[in-house]
Amino acid sequence: MKVRVILTDLDGTLTEDRGSYLLNLEAIEALRKAEAKGIKVALVSGNSYPVLRGLYNYLGFSGGVVAENGCLVYYQGNIFPVCTPLPKVLVEEFRDKFKLKESWQNEYRRYDFGFTPPVITDDMRKWAEEKGVSIQSSGYALHISGRPGGKGAGVKKLLNVLGVKSEDVAAIGDSATDIEMLEIAGVRVAVANADENLKRVANFTLKLKSGDGVKEFIDSLTRE
Amino acid sequence: MKVRVILTDLDGTLTEDRGSYLLNLEAIEALRKAEAKGIKVALVSGNSYPVLRGLYNYLGFSGGVVAENGCLVYYQGNIFPVCTPLPKVLVEEFRDKFKLKESWQNEYRRYDFGFTPPVITDDMRKWAEEKGVSIQSSGYALHISGRPGGKGAGVKKLLNVLGVKSEDVAAIGDSATDIEMLEIAGVRVAVANADENLKRVANFTLKLKSGDGVKEFIDSLTRE
Numbered sequence: 421m422k423v424r425v426i427l428t429d430l431d432g433t434l435t436e437d438r439g440s441y442l443l444n445l446e447a448i449e450a451l452r453k454a455e456a457k458g459i460k461v462a463l464v465s466g467n468s469y470p471v472l473r474g475l476y477n478y479l480g481f482s483g484g485v486v487a488e489n490g491c492l493v494y495y496q497g498n499i500f501p502v503c504t505p506l507p508k509v510l511v512e513e514f515r516d517k518f519k520l521k522e523s524w525q526n527e528y529r530r531y532d533f534g535f536t537p538p539v540i541t542d543d544m545r546k547w548a549e550e551k552g553v554s555i556q557s558s559g560y561a562l563h564i565s566g567r568p569g570g571k572g573a574g575v576k577k578l579l580n581v582l583g584v585k586s587e588d589v590a591a592i593g594d595s596a597t598d599i600e601m602l603e604i605a606g607v608r609v610a611v612a613n614a615d616e617n618l619k620r621v622a623n624f625t626l627k628l629k630s631g632d633g634v635k636e637f638i639d640s641l642t643r644e
Numbered sequence: 645m646k647v648r649v650i651l652t653d654l655d656g657t658l659t660e661d662r663g664s665y666l667l668n669l670e671a672i673e674a675l676r677k678a679e680a681k682g683i684k685v686a687l688v689s690g691n692s693y694p695v696l697r698g699l700y701n702y703l704g705f706s707g708g709v710v711a712e713n714g715c716l717v718y719y720q721g722n723i724f725p726v727c728t729p730l731p732k733v734l735v736e737e738f739r740d741k742f743k744l745k746e747s748w749q750n751e752y753r754r755y756d757f758g759f760t761p762p763v764i765t766d767d768m769r770k771w772a773e774e775k776g777v778s779i780q781s782s783g784y785a786l787h788i789s790g791r792p793g794g795k796g797a798g799v800k801k802l803l804n805v806l807g808v809k810s811e812d813v814a815a816i817g818d819s820a821t822d823i824e825m826l827e828i829a830g831v832r833v834a835v836a837n838a839d840e841n842l843k844r845v846a847n848f849t850l851k852l853k854s855g856d857g858v859k860e861f862i863d864s865l866t867r868e
Contacts, residue, residue: 435702441701467698470694470695470749470752471694471695474695474696474699475699475702480665528752
């Protein structure tokens with residue numbers, strides 16, 4: 421088996437730590453080395469499309485972008501919508517009902533919307549069930565989105581567009597929102613500080629946390 | 645004189661070269677060292693706000709963002725509009741009249757819009773004059789914007805918000821769109837591969853190009 425595509429989460433995975441927004445530059449350098457060896461790197465995140473596309477361009481990756489927590493896929497100039505758009509009235513109702521703060525990126529979203537604090541209550545799950553929307557938390561933000569929602573659908577679409585089989589794909593993440601992404605990949609990797617339920621899905625858990633873990637993984641992969 | 649704020653352009657300045665989108669990671673590391681020494685770093689660019697705000701957050705800068713080629717300023721949770729919004733009909737008229745391609749970021753802009761190829765003709769200048777809009781080229785994109793337009797107005801607003809005097813500010817860039825920014829700063833720096841008309845405004849021109857030049861400058865600054 422040869423890894424042809426690396427799917428990586430952003431927040432808590434390419435950063436210095438979970439909860440940090442600081443990109444780990446050594447992880448970025450390692451991923452660029454992987455790109456130089458012909459392995460495509462894709463960003464798979466709950467962030468909005470313009471934020472991820474900007475990072476993707478400037479970091480020098482080529483494997484595409486899965487934005488809005490799986491709801492929007494970008495590859496080589498084309499955008500592929502994956503979820504049902506979420507009406508603005510539902511976003512506002514959710515925000516007001518549960519007294520949440522909207523992410524500054526919501527203005528640039530169409531399918532998946534972010535809120536803080538990133539904590540899901542039973543009342544929220546009940547509301548989401550009634551309204552037919554998906555709900556998840558990345559630890560950075562609480563996400564509600566149109567169906568199907570979640571990284572799994574976006575990753576499937578991206579692999580389809582790339583024409584790559586699951587067994588040639590490695591996925592790396594830190595939180596429960598990455599479970600669906602890992603489940604699709606042949607090589608399933610969790611950083612040292614990942615959620616326990618992600619570690620259970622992973623083939624292996626790294627020694628190092630977040631971005632240092634990504635560097636650890638890429639170094640082992642490109643040394644082979 | 646002590647530099648308290650560094651204003652830096654993005655495209656052609658923090659990248660590997662002019663025309664490249666690849667961030668120079670050593671330049672980013674140098675700027676983070678400057679931040680660690682208490683010097684605030686601000687991004688001043690023709691890019692859209694979400695793209696720049698994303699980079700700003702993940703790169704770990706604290707001096708604010710001047711987006712849309714000077715038309716929008718962000719600092720600590722607040723957005724300050726600087727230019728007159730540009731009606732969508734004018735954007736479409738300009739695009740169609742001169743057979744240009746719109747930037748993918750135009751969807752996320754309000755005041756300043758980008759097009760390729762990044763070449764200004766006399767007919768374009770005449771059109772812009774008649775319509776009362778500003779026109780500039782960064783070498784990456786052709787920009788039209790509501791008045792005043794240009795990085796100067798945005799930088800003045802940011803320094804005002806920061807409460808910092810021009811003499812405590814260093815500015816670094818590569819293209820003619822950076823002239824207004826350099827003119828406001830006490831320390832005016834051009835990378836080695838900068839436009840000749842930017843070098844004429846600069847106090848000094850670096851030995852190295854683009855991101856390597858930024859690292860050269862920051863190293864000299866933080867060694868003092």
